[in-house]
Amino acid sequence: MATILVVAEQSNGHLKKATLSALTAAQQVAKNTGANIAGVVIGAGAGQAAQDLAAYGIPVHVVEGAAFEHALAETHSAAAAEVAKKAGAGEVVIAATAYGKDIAPRIAAKLGAGLASDVLAIVGANQFKRAMWAGNAIATVEVTTPMKVVTVRATEFGAAQKGQAAGTVTPAQVSAPQPKTKFVEFNEVKSARPELTEARVVVSGGRGTKGDFKPIEQLADVLNAAVGASRAVVDAGWQPNDLQVGQTGKVVAPQLYVAAGISGAIQHLAGMKGSKTIVAINKDAEAPIFQVADYGLVADLFKALPEMAEAVKKLQ
Amino acid sequence: MKILVTIKRVEDYESKIKVKPDNSWIVTDGVNYRANPFDEIAVEEALRLRDTNMPSEVVVVSVGPAAAAAEIRSGLAMGADRGILVKHDAFVDSDGVARVLKAVIDAEKPDLVLMGKQAVDVDDNVAGQLLAEYLGWGQATFASKKESLESPEEKAKKPGIRLTADKKSAQVAREVDGGLEILEVQLPAIVTVDLRLNVPRYASLPNIMKAKKKPIAEMTPQQLGVDVVPKVKVVKVESPPQRAAGVKVPDVQTLVQKLHSEAKVI
Numbered sequence: 001m002a003t004i005l006v007v008a009e010q011s012n013g014h015l016k017k018a019t020l021s022a023l024t025a026a027q028q029v030a031k032n033t034g035a036n037i038a039g040v041v042i043g044a045g046a047g048q049a050a051q052d053l054a055a056y057g058i059p060v061h062v063v064e065g066a067a068f069e070h071a072l073a074e075t076h077s078a079a080a081a082e083v084a085k086k087a088g089a090g091e092v093v094i095a096a097t098a099y100g101k102d103i104a105p106r107i108a109a110k111l112g113a114g115l116a117s118d119v120l121a122i123v124g125a126n127q128f129k130r131a132m133w134a135g136n137a138i139a140t141v142e143v144t145t146p147m148k149v150v151t152v153r154a155t156e157f158g159a160a161q162k163g164q165a166a167g168t169v170t171p172a173q174v175s176a177p178q179p180k181t182k183f184v185e186f187n188e189v190k191s192a193r194p195e196l197t198e199a200r201v202v203v204s205g206g207r208g209t210k211g212d213f214k215p216i217e218q219l220a221d222v223l224n225a226a227v228g229a230s231r232a233v234v235d236a237g238w239q240p241n242d243l244q245v246g247q248t249g250k251v252v253a254p255q256l257y258v259a260a261g262i263s264g265a266i267q268h269l270a271g272m273k274g275s276k277t278i279v280a281i282n283k284d285a286e287a288p289i290f291q292v293a294d295y296g297l298v299a300d301l302f303k304a305l306p307e308m309a310e311a312v313k314k315l316q
Numbered sequence: 317m318k319i320l321v322t323i324k325r326v327e328d329y330e331s332k333i334k335v336k337p338d339n340s341w342i343v344t345d346g347v348n349y350r351a352n353p354f355d356e357i358a359v360e361e362a363l364r365l366r367d368t369n370m371p372s373e374v375v376v377v378s379v380g381p382a383a384a385a386a387e388i389r390s391g392l393a394m395g396a397d398r399g400i401l402v403k404h405d406a407f408v409d410s411d412g413v414a415r416v417l418k419a420v421i422d423a424e425k426p427d428l429v430l431m432g433k434q435a436v437d438v439d440d441n442v443a444g445q446l447l448a449e450y451l452g453w454g455q456a457t458f459a460s461k462k463e464s465l466e467s468p469e470e471k472a473k474k475p476g477i478r479l480t481a482d483k484k485s486a487q488v489a490r491e492v493d494g495g496l497e498i499l500e501v502q503l504p505a506i507v508t509v510d511l512r513l514n515v516p517r518y519a520s521l522p523n524i525m526k527a528k529k530k531p532i533a534e535m536t537p538q539q540l541g542v543d544v545v546p547k548v549k550v551v552k553v554e555s556p557p558q559r560a561a562g563v564k565v566p567d568v569q570t571l572v573q574k575l576h577s578e579a580k581v582i
Contacts, residue, residue, distance in 0.1 A: 072499075073445065073455055098492040102457050105410075105445035114411065114547035117440050127551065132438050136333035137342055140552040180454030180505070184487065184498040187462070195494065201581070223582065241511055242491075247329045247436055248353045248511060256581040267329050273556070277579040279571065294562040294579065297571050304568050311572040312582055 002090035004029055006039045007080045007107070008053050008060075009099045011071075013045030015052040018095035020159035023056055025152040026093045027160060028122045035090065040083045040172065042076050044069045050169045057163015061087070061172040070183035071099055077106035082174040084111060089147075096151035104151045113147035120156045134247035134270035155253050196226040196243065201256045204228035204245055204272070208261020208282060208301055211238035215305035216260060222309045222316075228252065228272075230262045246271035260301040264289030281305070317372045317483065317503075319362040320426035322417065323391050324352040325384040326437040335555045342553060351387040354432025356394070358509045360516040361459075362430050363395045364475035369483070373397050375424060379416050381405050385532055392527035393519035399532035400424075402540065409546035410438070412537070414446035419540035421451060426504060428486065433458050433508040444508035454501040456488035458510040462496060476513045 004026045009016040026037050039060040041050040046068075050060040063079040080103065084092050092107055094100040096118040108115040121129040123140055128150060132139045143150075196202065201223045205216040207230065220227045228245040229238070245252055247270040257275035262268060264280070264287055272278070273292060280293035281304050290296040297304060327333060328348040336343055351359075359376065366372035376391035377400045378384040388399035402416050421429065434441035448455035461476035478487045480500070490497045491510045501507070519527070537544045565571045575582045 073448075073457070077449070098458060098490075101441050102445065102455075102492075105442040106449040106455075108411075108442075109414075109446050109449035114409075115442055115446075116548060117410075117442050130439075131556070132553070133327065133333045133342065134329065134436060134439065135556055137335055138554045138556050139550050140554075142549045142551045143547065144549060145547050180502040181456070182500045184500050186495055186497050187489075188495040244511070256575065256579070265330070266332065270329070273559070277575070277581045278559070278562070279575070290562070290564070292559050292562075294559070295571055295574055296562055296564045297568065298564065299568070307568040308572060311568060315572070315576055315582065 002033065002035045003087050004035045004037050004091045004093060005080070005084045005087055005089040006037060006058070007092060007094045007100070007103070008039055008041040008049060009095060009097060010041055010043060010045060010049035013048030015049040016095070016097070017159065018097050018154035019053065020056070021154035021157040022093050022095040022152055023058070023160040024157040025119070025122060025150070029091065029093070029125070032122070033125050038087055038089070040080055042068050042079050043071055047169070054167040054169050055162050056160050057165060057167055059167040060169050062169060063172050063174055065176070067176040072179050072181050072183065073102045073106055074179040074181055075177050077103040077110065078177040079174045081107045081110035083172050086172070091148045091150065094151050095154045097154065100151045104149055108149040111147050111149065112145065113149045114143035114145040115149045115151070116141050116143055117151045119150055119152045134251065135273055136270060193220060194224065194226050196228060196245070196250050197252055199226035199254055201225035201258070202228050202245070202252055202254045202272070202275070203258045203260065204230065204262060205233060205260050206230035206262030207232040209233065209238070211236065213239065215302055219258065219305045219309045222312050223256070230268050231265070259289050259293070260305060262289055263287045264292065317365070317369055317427040318375065318424070319365060319372065320375050320377060320421065320424060320429045321355070321358045321362045321391065321396065322429070322431045323355045323359065323376050323378045323387045324432070324435045324437070325349050325378065325380045325387045326352045326435055329353070329436055335553050339552050339554055341550070349383070349386070351390050352432050352435045354434060354436070354509060354511070356516040357511065357513050358430040358432050359391045359394050359396060360514045361475055361477060361509060364473065364514070365428070365477060365479070368475060369479065375400060375426065377417065377420055378402070379404060379408060379413050388532055389527050390519065392530045393524045394517060395523060398530055401532055401534050403534060403536050404544060407546065407550065408544045409548045410440045410443040411446055411547045412542070412544035413443045414450055416537050416540060416542045416544065417443070417447050418450045419542050428503055429506045431506065431508045433510050444506050448506040451506070453505050455506045455508070456490055456499045456501050457508045458491045459488050459507050460491035460496060460510050460512040461514065462489040462498065472515070477507060
């Protein structure tokens with residue numbers, strides 16, 4: 001029986017949450033095909049993270065050692081592909097995080113596999129749904145090769161449930177690659193706010209802020225939200241472009257998205273339409289943003305946002 | 317040094333994307349096309365690297381229909397030196413694009429290949445990594461710019477990708493989850509670029525005129541010996557689920573109350 005190999009993501013022994021979404025996706029595939037699931041954890045601290053993953057009831061392979069210390073695409077893809085071959089895997093599943101996106105194509109190339117990327121839903125054994133044109137269309141794609149690699153959008157798959165009995169953890173013997181890339185350093189961005197693409201709540205400002213983001217930040221503080229911006233704001237140099245939500249910026253899908261002073265250009269809508277609940281606050285009652293908003297408020301954001309922050313505080 | 321940059325012809329993100337009634341693809345009539353925005357950032361970076369490491373050459377390559385010559389011209393108008401168009405009318409998946417580019421690179425032998433991290437049509441984010449593996453090269457994906465104390469004027473001109481003193485490697489700051497990772501990658505290498513790396517220049521009128529005289533070589537995947545039958549086929553294209561029409565609320569108190577008790581998100 002074929003095996004589905006879940007490639008985990010971890011840092012210093014800490015299993016990343018997105019891995020549990022990849023496991024859920026693998027379980028959905030297994031339900032259709034009857035395949036077994038196994039995991040592989042690679043890098044410094046992999047042994048610790050492997051124990052955590054094995055608690056979900058799957059056997060887990062561990063690749064550790066100096067050659068795999070840093071998450072280099074060359075070394076980690078080589079290890080994952082070798083483990084996949086040895087385990088007789090017919091499919092490899094990875095969360096579509098920066099790590100997953102970096103290594104998955106190289107795994108696919110090594111295995112001669114077709115790759116379905118950033119998958120939103122499992123349709124069947126070979127078919128997957130994924131967003132194209134920044135979510136303006138949903139495509140069903142078919143992987144025609146016998147071997148498949150799939151990266152999944154973590155926000156679309158819930159976290160897997162722990163198994164009744166823990167799986168085994170075994171060290172995998174893989175050849176040490178000679179990478180052409182060297183890790184130099186990691187500069188952590190320290191922000192008191194959650195990351196834009198992972199936040200449960202996002203408060204975004206547009207041209208209507210006239211560059212004054214204080215009301216946006218005040219509300220974001222109260223809601224423990226990430227701050228976003230429209231392209232107009234970034235182009236004007238009012239905010240750095242890593243805050244840009246939209247087709248050429250970040251695509252977000254939080255539980256609550258508050259768009260303040262944003263007119264709602266297609267470019268911007270493409271980056272936030274997947275949010276569960278959308279609130280639009282804009283002085284212009286005709287702004288297109290109101291067509292996608294669950295709750296619209298025609299108001300001046302400089303009055304409405306501080307008032308909203310106060311009202312939310314009272315609820316807490 | 318020789319720098320190769322890829323440019324894809326994509327639907328303009330300001331155009332309205334509509335799905336065809338037979339769900340085979342999107343409606344392309346009346347849609348405007350342009351160069352993939354991430355690829356423009358790659359071209360800008362290539363030009364900065366060229367201009368600070370003379371003598372150098374920037375070659376722009378596109379895989380696509382004959383009309384993609386327009387996007388190559390836009391790269392030439394920004395300042396690239398020459399173009400290569402690998403013509404193919406039908407859909408080519410990312411794996412096919414990577415294998416076509418490998419054949420071009422085997423012939424051109426560039427020192428560095430710069431690509432947008434993804435094309436904003438299929439939003440795949442895989443071709444650069446596949447290409448690196450097929451070539452057996454190192455890769456640095458999602459190139460960003462390491463913040464420094466330079467003036468905005470300097471930042472506007474300097475490349476974010478730094479060549480080492482011996483010019484045999486490049487240091488790249490990568491935008492990854494939770495921060496910036498700095499990698500040093502041996503050349504030749506593949507670097508895919510993210511939004512923060514630079515702000516692409518506009519082509520000046522004299523440069524647009526000059527670009528008309530720059531050469532574009534044309535070839536086909538067949539001539540390169542590459543079979544572009546896709547490994548991943550698009551079998552159906554649908555509209556995304558439409559959002560139900562929302563309600564207008566009269567004031568902030570009502571809004572907060574509905575978010576709390578109706579939507580249950582705060």
